[in-house]
Amino acid sequence: xxxxxxxxxxxxxxxxxxxxxxxxxxxxxxxxxxxxxxxxxxxxxxxxxxxxxxxxxxxxxxxxxxxxxxxxxxxxxxxxxxxxxxxxxxxxxxxxxxxxxxxxxxxxxxxxxxxxxxxxxxxxxxxxxxxxxxxxxxxxxxxxxxxxxxxxxxxxxxxxxxxxxxxxxxxxxxxxxxxxxxxxxxxxxxxxxxxxxxxxxxxxxxxxxxxxxxxxxxxxxxxxxxxxxxxxxxxxxxxxxxxxxxxxxxxxxxxxxxxxxxxxxxxxxxxxxxxxxxxxxxxxxxxxxxxxxxxxxxxxxxxx
DNA sequence: CACGAGACCTGTTCGC
DNA sequence: TGCGAACAGGTCTCGT
Numbered sequence: 001x002x003x004x005x006x007x008x009x010x011x012x013x014x015x016x017x018x019x020x021x022x023x024x025x026x027x028x029x030x031x032x033x034x035x036x037x038x039x040x041x042x043x044x045x046x047x048x049x050x051x052x053x054x055x056x057x058x059x060x061x062x063x064x065x066x067x068x069x070x071x072x073x074x075x076x077x078x079x080x081x082x083x084x085x086x087x088x089x090x091x092x093x094x095x096x097x098x099x100x101x102x103x104x105x106x107x108x109x110x111x112x113x114x115x116x117x118x119x120x121x122x123x124x125x126x127x128x129x130x131x132x133x134x135x136x137x138x139x140x141x142x143x144x145x146x147x148x149x150x151x152x153x154x155x156x157x158x159x160x161x162x163x164x165x166x167x168x169x170x171x172x173x174x175x176x177x178x179x180x181x182x183x184x185x186x187x188x189x190x191x192x193x194x195x196x197x198x199x200x201x202x203x204x205x206x207x208x209x210x211x212x213x214x215x216x217x218x219x220x221x222x223x224x225x226x227x228x229x230x231x232x233x234x235x236x237x238x239x240x241x242x243x244x245x246x247x248x249x250x251x252x253x254x255x256x257x258x259x260x261x262x263x264x265x266x267x268x269x270x271x272x273x274x275x276x277x278x279x280x281x282x283x284x285x286x287x288x289x290x291x292x293x294x295x296x297x298x299x300x301x302x303x304x
Numbered sequence: 305c306a307c308g309a310g311a312c313c314t315g316t317t318c319g320c
Numbered sequence: 321t322g323c324g325a326a327c328a329g330g331t332c333t334c335g336t
Contacts, residue, residue, distance in 0.1 A: 002329060038312090065330080081330045083314080098314090117313045119330065158306060167331080174329055223329070239329095260308070262327075311332085318326070 002080040004139070004172030005215030007065050009230060010086050014067075014111075015060040021088040024111055028056045029071070031104035039100045039113065041121040048124050052076070052103070064135045064171030068128060075128040078113065084120030087112055135171040139208055144170075149205040153193050160196065161189030162259035164208070173208065176221060176239045179264045181208040183238045188272035189258045189265060238264035 002010070017023035032052045037045050055071035062068065067078040067086060078086060083098075089110050095102065098116040105111055113122065123131055136152070137144045152169060163169050164178040173181070182189050184207035187200055196204070215221065220230030223240065233240075237247055242255040246266035256263050 006329075079330085081312095082328070083330095115313095116315060117328085117330095119313065121331095156305090162307085165330085176329060221329080261330095307336085309333105309335085311334105312330105314328100316326105316328085318324105320323095320325100 002084065002220070003065060003174030003177050003215070004062075004212055005177070005218075005232065006220035006230065007062050007067060007080065007172070008216050009220045010080075011060050011062045011067055014069075014086065014088065017088070022109060024057050024069075024088060024105060025060060026057065027105040027109070029053060029103045029111075030106055033102050033104075034100075035102075036100040036115075036118055038118060039115065039120060039122055041123045043124060052124060057105075063132050063138070064167055065174070066132060068132075074124050074126055077123040077125070077128055077131055079121045080115070081117070081119035081121070083117040084113065084115040087114070134168050136167060136169045137171065139170050139172055140212055144209075146202050146205040150198070150201050153196065153201060157192050157194040159190045159258060160187060160193050160204070161261075161263060163193060165259070165261070170208070172212070175261050175263075176236070177208070177211050177215060179239045180211045180237055183264075183266060183270060184211055186269050188270045189256075189263050190272055238266060240264065 013021075014024045029052055032049055034040060034045055034048070040048055043051070051074060052071075055074060057069060057071060059070040060067065061070075065079060067080070069076040069078070078084070080086070087096075088105070089096070089112055091104070091108055091110055095110075096112055096114040098114040099112050100115050100118065100120070101113040101122060103111040113120065125131065137148060149170075153163075156163065161178050161182060164173050164181065165175065179189070181204065185200065185204040187196070187204055214235070215230075215232045218230050218232040218235065221232040221236075222230050223233050238253050241253045241264060244253050245251065246253060246269060249266065249268045251266055251268040253264055254267050256265065
C-alpha cells in the first residue's frame, strides 16, 4: 500500500504520538523480537538483536517510501512494501495478527511492525545512505522544481506511468498516486515521455505534487480490509473506480494493465493519441487559443 | 535502455 | 455454499 502520503502519515504519528499513544522520540529500545526473520534485510538476526538493545530513538523521518529511525549510534530503515504498517501499542494489549517484528519501549509501550504479506523489510545500519542512495528526488521538496522534473524526463522514451513508479526517477510515488496524478494532468499512462509537450510536463509535475499533498492532508488512503485512518480513498478520481463515472466528464472509468500494474483511466480525459495526432491536436489548439489550455480549465474545475 | 515475466507472500474477493 | 482463480498499495532479478 503504503506510498509517500501513507508513510508520511505513519512517520508523523510515530514522531508526534496521538491522543492514545506517546511519541517514540526519546524512548529507549529495551528489547527486540523477530517473529518472522525474513523481515530483516540486514544485519544477521544475532547482530541485530544485540545492537538494537539500549538504543535511544532520536528522530523519525521519511525518505521516499522508507521510514527512517535515527538511533543513538545506528539508523533503522523500514520499508513497508505492500502491506506493512508501523504502530505503537500498549504492552498490555495482545500483538496484532500480522506482527512480524516488535520492539519494547520501556515498560508500557511497544513499537510494532505488522505485515500480512511479509514483503516488508528492516535494515539496521551505520550508513543509511548506502540503502537510500539510488532514490530519485523527493517530489515535495522545494528542490524538485518543474525544471528538475523536465530535465529528468529529457531524452527518455519510456511510458510515463512505469517511469513515475520508478523510485530512481522520483521517490515515493506508487500505483494509486501515479494513476491519480496522470488523471489530474489529463495524460494517458502509456504515453511515451518523449511525446509529452512542455505544457504537459509542467502540468504533470504540478499534478503529482498536488495529489501527494492531498493524500497527506487526508492522512493517506485506507483500502481493502486494511484500515489506516486516512480517507483519501473516498476522493479517488480513478483508482479502483472501474465502471464509475469520471468526476470531471462523466465518462466510465476503465481499467487496463500498464507495466504489469492495474491502471485506471478516464478514456475521455486521458486520450492516448497516436504520435502524429498528439502534435496536431496540440498545435491546432494553440492556434485557436494561444495561452489558455484545456487542461488548465479542467484543473480549475477539479480543485477540491 | 526498455520491457515483460517471475519471484517473494498472504489475504480477500470474484466468478462459476 | 464451496472452490479455484484473480487481484492487491512494492521491488528485485533475469532474460530478450
